[in-house]
Amino acid sequence: MRYDEEHKAKTRQRIIEEAAKRFRRDGVNATSVQTLMKALKLTHGGFYGHFTSKDELIDEALRYCLLEIGAVTPVSLTGDRPLPEFIQRYLSTVHRDEPARGCIFPTVSAELGQRGAAHPATDQALLARLGQLGEHLPDSQDAVLVLSTLVGALVLSRGVADPKLSDHILDAARSALLELLEAKSSGAQC
Known part of the structure; x- marks a missing residue:
């Protein structure tokens, strides 16, 4: 049975x-x-009617994650206090506990690097996020510092068994970043 282009x-x-x-x-x-297609009640062979390889799917999924990240963390940094609000939301227990709806960087960055298969979509996603953060920081290095701290803290908080330690990691990173922003805003407007 042939399906139409819309299907x-x-x-x-x-x-x-x-x-x-x-x-x-x-x-x-x-x-x-195979697992992916089975979850969708589709055949494994049908995958190749949509994608030439898993690598193509990885690129498409990474691009999609950029658009869909707002499920847990805001895509744009808007509002009265955009950066502090973003940090609060990124380093929340909800984001920690719901990785399927959150930022892709904590899960796939190290994995793609270890595979020796970093994707241009990852670079694009990273540069886009750094650009968004950089709009609210006086120095572009600060954007790298903030994003690295956010991702690293989330990775560590997800990687420990002790819930108190996990919460402490999130709290410490959040406090340090908010203090950094306060210090930066005293010297220059964020």
Whole structure:
């Protein structure tokens, strides 16, 4: 049975969305094409009617994650106190506990680097986020520092078994970043 182009496009989008969720929650290596397609009640062979390889899917899922990240952390930094609000939300227990809906960097950055298969989409995503942060900071190095601290703290908080230690990691990173912003805003407007 042949499907029309609209059906094919919707199916492709479903695959991308499910992959994005699984890549954030489980990682790229732990998400096999077979498992992914089975979860969508599609055939493993049908995957190749939509993508030439898993690498193509990785690129598409990373791009999608950039658009969909607002589920837990805001995509744009707007409001009265955009950067402090972003930091509060990023280093929240909700974001820690729901990786499938959050930022992709904590889950896939190290994994893609270890595979020797970093993707241009990762660079694009990182540069876009640094650009957003940089709009609210006086120095571009500060954007790198803030993002690195956010991602690192989230990774560590997810990687420990003790809930109190996990909360402490989030609290300490949040406090340090907010203090940094306060110090920077005293010297220059954020």
